[in-house]
Amino acid sequence: MDKKKIPDIIIGRLPLYLRALNRMAANGSAVTSSKELGEWVGISAAQIRKDISQFGEFGKQGTGYNIDFLSKKIRGILNIDRIWDVAIIGMGDIGHGLTEYQGFRDRGFQVTLVFDNAPEKIGSKIGELTVHNIADMVDIINTADVKIAMIAVPANHAQAIADELTKTSVKAILNYAPIRLNVPDGVHVQYIDPATRLQWMTYYL
Amino acid sequence: MDKKKIPDIIIGRLPLYLRALNRMAANGSAVTSSKELGEWVGISAAQIRKDISQFGEFGKQGTGYNIDFLSKKIRGILNIDRIWDVAIIGMGDIGHGLTEYQGFRDRGFQVTLVFDNAPEKIGSKIGELTVHNIADMVDIINTADVKIAMIAVPANHAQAIADELTKTSVKAILNYAPIRLNVPDGVHVQYIDPATRLQWMTYYL
């Protein structure tokens, strides 16, 4: 029982708090309050305080939260007080864009392995990285002991890739294919599907 | 009162149901049940039935749901029984990838306008599309009467772009910049931030 069971939905909000705190720090602020932070992320002050208090007493009555301190605490909680290696499978437009994306670096991630199965892509370079053959994926990922992967292959291949990944060190998958993945317990999956998000909004148009 | 107020969270699940239904149809199925659909999307059968029943009685006791029929109904509810034009602002890696992304076409969307502010990009071609100057964005979008935009500019410019967009016909924004946008009532925003999703999962690693 070294870790109290925290609701998943609270964990999901921590990255948003962190994002806002980083921005406040960049603006030169040193201290914030649950009220201000709530306005930044669009969440009530009460909920901000309740969420944060799950992990300790990081604020001070009367003054609020020290931004650097809280930021450091949240990074520790989320295990991003380090740099995680990431593998990307599928070098189409999405995979290529993710490989070049500069937004990962200062948020705890670096892409170190990229894969495709197209003969004309295998062996080519994307920035510093060489595109590897998906056929060699399991071995290469295991050797590198990479824990995080992003799937950017067509929907009809995504489950097969996920199945392969479960034979590796990968324990967190960010899936860009518009399909739900079945994975064993202990492997975490998050989904990104822009069309789904757009369809959500068209209801209100 | 022509439209009963449906919880937003239910609306957000409809695109997932639709995605699964399309896939089932592609597999040659004609009929499904709340149980089967639930397994496809990872949601309980009871919830599937409850969600769908908000909009009408689309199933039959004993047999379940006709896939084509339900699919058509959901497309109607979500207003994607048509093709929506989409504008993309920012032609960096993300914007470029989204412009080329083939996954929008058969899900109700087509990218028709793209913008950047870099002189070397303005006037260049991406596929069929010419990159327009962000300075001309308000006029061009209004003339085309585009209702949906995706923001793919750096975080520190995203709010300014959103402010400009609120002067246009755009009423739905999909924001790829890692920052919350303030927009007036009646403008809808959804967020996509892969780093945030990854940070969510590292908690469990």
Added chain:
DNA sequence: TAGATTGTTAATCGATTAACAATC
């Protein structure tokens, strides 16, 4: 008819909000 599955109601569960004593 017998079996299956819906639509819906009531019960349960969990998350959010309001309120306030503690205290910086």
Added chain:
DNA sequence: TAGATTGTTAATCGATTAACAATC
């Protein structure tokens, strides 16, 4: 000290699940 804001408890709100009559 007076004002501000936390951490936490209790109240409220909303979402999910269980159960089952209706019926295909």
